[in-house]
Amino acid sequence: MYKDTIEKLTAAGLNPGKTIAETKKETGKDLVGVFPIRTPEEVVYAAGCVPIGMWGGHTEITLADKYLQSFCCSIMRINLEYALRGVYHDVKAVLIPTFCDTMKCIVENWKLALPQVPTIAFAYPQHHKLQAGMEFTIDEIKRVKHELELALHKIITNEEVEEAFHVYEDWRKTMREFTALAAQHPEIITAKKRYAIIKAGCYMDKAVYTKLVKEINEGLKSEGPSTFKGTRAIVTGIMMEPVDVLDIFEENNIAIVGDDLAIGSRLWRTPAREDVEDVYQKMAYMIRDIEGDTFFFDPEKKKGQMLIDMTKALHADACIVMMMKFCDPEEYDYPIYKAELAKAGVPELYLEFDQQLSSFEQIRTRVQSFTEMLV
Amino acid sequence: MFLGIDIGSSSTKAAVVDQDKKLLAVSVQNLGTGTTAYETVVADVLARAGVQPSDIRFTVATGYGRVNYKGADKQITEITCHAKGVNFLTRDAKTIVDIGGQDAKVIKLDANGKVENFVMNEKCAAGTGRFLEVMARVLGCELGELSNLADHADKEISINNVCTVFAGSEVISRLSGGETSANVARGAHVAIAKRVMGMCNRVGYEPKIVMTGGVALNANMVDALAREMGYPIEVAPHCQAAGAIGAAVFAYEYFQKQ
Numbered sequence: 350m351y352k353d354t355i356e357k358l359t360a361a362g363l364n365p366g367k368t369i370a371e372t373k374k375e376t377g378k379d380l381v382g383v384f385p386i387r388t389p390e391e392v393v394y395a396a397g398c399v400p401i402g403m404w405g406g407h408t409e410i411t412l413a414d415k416y417l418q419s420f421c422c423s424i425m426r427i428n429l430e431y432a433l434r435g436v437y438h439d440v441k442a443v444l445i446p447t448f449c450d451t452m453k454c455i456v457e458n459w460k461l462a463l464p465q466v467p468t469i470a471f472a473y474p475q476h477h478k479l480q481a482g483m484e485f486t487i488d489e490i491k492r493v494k495h496e497l498e499l500a501l502h503k504i505i506t507n508e509e510v511e512e513a514f515h516v517y518e519d520w521r522k523t524m525r526e527f528t529a530l531a532a533q534h535p536e537i538i539t540a541k542k543r544y545a546i547i548k549a550g551c552y553m554d555k556a557v558y559t560k561l562v563k564e565i566n567e568g569l570k571s572e573g574p575s576t577f578k579g580t581r582a583i584v585t586g587i588m589m590e591p592v593d594v595l596d597i598f599e600e601n602n603i604a605i606v607g608d609d610l611a612i613g614s615r616l617w618r619t620p621a622r623e624d625v626e627d628v629y630q631k632m633a634y635m636i637r638d639i640e641g642d643t644f645f646f647d648p649e650k651k652k653g654q655m656l657i658d659m660t661k662a663l664h665a666d667a668c669i670v671m672m673m674k675f676c677d678p679e680e681y682d683y684p685i686y687k688a689e690l691a692k693a694g695v696p697e698l699y700l701e702f703d704q705q706l707s708s709f710e711q712i713r714t715r716v717q718s719f720t721e722m723l724v
Numbered sequence: 725m726f727l728g729i730d731i732g733s734s735s736t737k738a739a740v741v742d743q744d745k746k747l748l749a750v751s752v753q754n755l756g757t758g759t760t761a762y763e764t765v766v767a768d769v770l771a772r773a774g775v776q777p778s779d780i781r782f783t784v785a786t787g788y789g790r791v792n793y794k795g796a797d798k799q800i801t802e803i804t805c806h807a808k809g810v811n812f813l814t815r816d817a818k819t820i821v822d823i824g825g826q827d828a829k830v831i832k833l834d835a836n837g838k839v840e841n842f843v844m845n846e847k848c849a850a851g852t853g854r855f856l857e858v859m860a861r862v863l864g865c866e867l868g869e870l871s872n873l874a875d876h877a878d879k880e881i882s883i884n885n886v887c888t889v890f891a892g893s894e895v896i897s898r899l900s901g902g903e904t905s906a907n908v909a910r911g912a913h914v915a916i917a918k919r920v921m922g923m924c925n926r927v928g929y930e931p932k933i934v935m936t937g938g939v940a941l942n943a944n945m946v947d948a949l950a951r952e953m954g955y956p957i958e959v960a961p962h963c964q965a966a967g968a969i970g971a972a973v974f975a976y977e978y979f980q981k982q
Contacts, residue, residue: 699843710788711827715844718803722839 353569354561362545370397376554382443385424386611386644387493388471389632392494395513396505402476402551403428404612405431405704409590410692420675423703432463448644449678455714467500469493475646477636486633511628520559521617522594527562528614530569535604536577541595543605548612553618574613577604580720583659585609586671591706597713601720615642643678652682653689660695666723667696674703696723725779728971729762730791734825737931737968738760741976749773750965763827782979783972800974802844802967803831809970810934811837813960819929823939825853830923841860843927845871855888859912862895863905877910893910911947921952931955934970937964
């Protein structure tokens, strides 16, 4: 039975358009688009809306070139392309965090490209660990709440935000359990299934989605020892698309046993502080407590050691870098942790891709050569 | 007898190794994947080796077109086959630089000659044989004449455009401005060498450095790369067919295991 749920969520993750339409139909809720890498979705949820992840897609770019150059994050280009084509006609607002220069500019482009949909920017603090950073985060969350109230013509109460936060904390805890269990059963939760199941959560009501993942977790707990004999890998990066890459991983008997992905563990690996009462403080502490994340100021550059520790803890054979063109923050981090991985003797495979990729032979050769190298 | 076939993007190579692991023959055809060159190259290499198709006990395919080649008992990537081929052809290689028609690779070998790390060209044909084809066309000479032409250079000029297409335009401008073809040819070799150096630095390199691929037939290019890398470069015998030779050696080894 839980395997049916695996197939259901896998299909949901691989078909975002269909899943979003079903979400709207089944919940009756309005949709609010949320850009990568993270936004205070709890506030959107508290408003009685479903936050819908806007993680690009696989399409040709014709209209977005009016605003964005070719050497630019493919997620941003595709989101803008979809906007200009009218794909997002159904969303009531769009939240755009300003993690990088491209996102900062996109906020303004978006207002020109899609003037009929309220655009709400969200600035995370650079110095997120300082008290000033905490206060800034709380102020920003409350400002976003206010702007959502204006866009949606409704009041969002603090109690509703608290309730939404509980839903999201349950989701985060459930996902931590899922990734731990999936690592124990890569023969069941294959590379593609793992990614698709996680991505399905970007397009569904979190309460509904979490319930389904809990079914999968209970099912995995009932399984005996794993029979997997292939390569166990951890991955780091933004996302793992086009999903054809995951087919190539499976062809080469590679399982993903852990991740440091933006559509992945980065969203839930930092738990909320249980000794903090106020929900806005809780949310601000979650940001403050983030470690080793590309998009948060980290002078100690903890990502490398974090990946090394993850490899050891999960008995992984290698680290695969899914480098999305042209993500500057991710590319700046790479030389630092690459050197650390090499020093620690962790085999590392670097794959560069963008969402419009349609020919995979070079990637197939790289992946296969890597597995031949590990033998 | 054991057959290795390397179906590349712009050429197809084959090699035959005998039961004593001795290289009998190689063949190179200048047509790549998507063509019927694999039929021609196999027929040619068998004829050169003096063997019949029925004598072949095991076949390994490699290269871009390996997945679609139906006649293989096993397919192995060209990275791994180049390492095997170079170790068969020479001793003590630690770094392989393979520059083909449309791709370039740098392969780092461990103390046992096994692949330790590798990097392939990422974005485009700059730094590959295709760049030299464009240059030869602009300079009005055959690809095989570039080396002799560059040997007559009396200064080194810099070709700044990374893109092969734009570099062609830049070269036309240089020639219009009175620059000599010899200097431009040398500049093209240095441009490729610098591009390949970026890949070498990413993967790390040390001597002994061995070069494979069709571009290794260009002695002036090899010299330009050696100067950039700061070490002499040995051109592997049968440099174009190193991958096919490696595949044939793998075919021999896999058959022994059966």
